Amino acid sequence: MNVSDLREILQYVPLFRERTFVIAVDGAVAAHANFTNILLDIAVLRSLNINVVLVHGAAYQVVQLGAQRKVRLSDFSGSGVTDETTLQVSIDAGIRLTHEIIEGLAGVDLRAAYINAIIANSSGILGGKDYKFTGRVDRVDVKALTLLLNEGVVPVVPPLGFDGEGRTFRVNSDTLAVDVAAALGAAKIIYLVDPAVEAELPRQIQADDVSKFLRSQRKHLPETFISKLKAAAYACEENVPRVHLLPGNVNEAMLTELFSREGFGAMIYSNEYQQIRRALKKDVRAIMALTKRSVRDSELIRRTRNDIVNALEDYWVLEVDGHPVACVALHIYPKEKAGELACLHVAKAYENQGYGRILTAFVEDLSRKKGVKTLFALSTQAVSFFQQKAGFSEAALDDLPEARRERLVASKRNSRVLKKRL
Secondary structure: OOHHHHHHHHOOHHHHOOOEEEEEEOHHHHOOOOHHHHHHHHHHHHHOOOEEEEEEOOHHHHHHHHHHHOOOOOOOOOOOOEOHHHHHHHHHHHHHHHHHHHHHHHHOOOOEEOOOOEEEEEOOEEOOEEOEOEEEEEEEOHHHHHHHHHOOOEEEEOOEEEOOOOOEEEOOHHHHHHHHHHHHOOOEEEEEEOOOOOOOOOOEEEHHHHHHHHHHHHHHOOHHHHHHHHHHHHHHHOOOOEEEEEEOOOOOHHHHHHHOOOOOOEEEEOOHHHHEEEOOHHHHHHHHHHHHHHHHOOOOOOOOHHHHHHOHHHEEEEEEOOEEEEEEEEEEEHHHOEEEEEEEEEOHHHOOOOHHHHHHHHHHHHHHHOOOOEEEEEEOOOHHHHHHHOOOEEEOHHHOOHHHHHHHHHHOOOOEEEEEEO
C-alpha cells in the first residue's frame, strides 16, 4: 500500500464511522477457504468503529447435512416449502454454522453473540400451497441487537425465526438481511455470494431499474442472483441507501468495494437524488440568496442574475419540503471532455447533513452520463472537503481547459485547482 492508497481509504472513514453494515453471507461462502479473510475484513471494519451485523444463510450446510442423514429435503433455501424433517435439518445446520462463525470471529479478536432477535410467523398458504415451517419476518428485536452493538459485540443472525408460541421457522437469508438492515437503519447491506455461482452484473444499478434489468436478463441469471437483486431493490425501498453484491471467494473484495473509487462488485443504490432537480428561472433568486454569505466571505465568486440565467441549464437545486436548501452547477467543456463542479453551497441550517456529498456525487454521475472524463473544481476555502470527502486531488493551473484558465487568471482569485478522474 502506498500513501495515495491510504489517503483514498481515509476519505471514506468519516462517512462510515458509527454506521451499521449488515453483511449477508451465503452458507457456501462460510464453507469456503476465503471465509477466514472475510472475518479479517470484518475485524478491519470494527477497528474503524463501524457496527457490523452478520446474517448468514445455510443452504449449503442444509444440503450437506441432509445427505449425511440420508433424508429427503422439501427445500433448502428458505423460500420454498419447509416440512418438519427439513426444518429439523435446517435448525441443526444453521445453529452449528452460527457457532462456527462465532468461533471464527473470536479468532480475529472480535466478540460475537447469537441472540433470538427474529420474530417470525408462518408464510401460510400461498397459491394454494401450504408452506408449513417456512416463515416470514414479523419483527426484528432492535433493542436486543442494539444492546450488543453498543457493547462492541457482532450479532450473528441465522436464517431462523421464532413466533410467540415458541415455534421455529426457516426464513430466507436474503430477505432476512433486508429486514434486519431496515429495522436498524443500516447504511449498507453487503451480500457475499456463493463462489460456485457466477453472473455478469453492471457495476451500478439504480433500485428503480432492477425490475427492468431482471426482465431483460432473467434467463442469463442464476436464481441466487435474482433473489438478491430483488432483495436489494426492496432494501432501497426500505431506506437502505446502498446494497453491494460481491463474490465470496475473492480476497479483499469487500474492502476494495468499500474503500476504493473503482470498487469491485455490483452496487444497487436508492435514488437519493430524488430531492435534486434542474434549476428553473424561479429559482434564480433562491440561488443568489443561498450563496450570498459565501460570496461575501469570498468562498464563491460573485454571480449576477444574468450570469445564472444565461447558464441556467447548468444549475441544480436540492429541495427539502419543497424549498431549495442547496445548489450546484456543472459546466461542460466538450473539447477537453472536462467538467467543472461549481457553485456548490448548502444553506447554513442544513450543513453537516451530508447534502454537500450528495450533490458532489450527483454531479459526478451526471458528468459520466455526459461523457466527461475529468471533473475539476476551483476553491479558495473548501479544499479539504474536496480532497478528504470527495476524492479530488490537487492539480496545476495548466490542467484547466484554456478558456477556464484564462478566466481564473483574470479574476485574480488565486483559487486552488482540484481534479478527479472519472
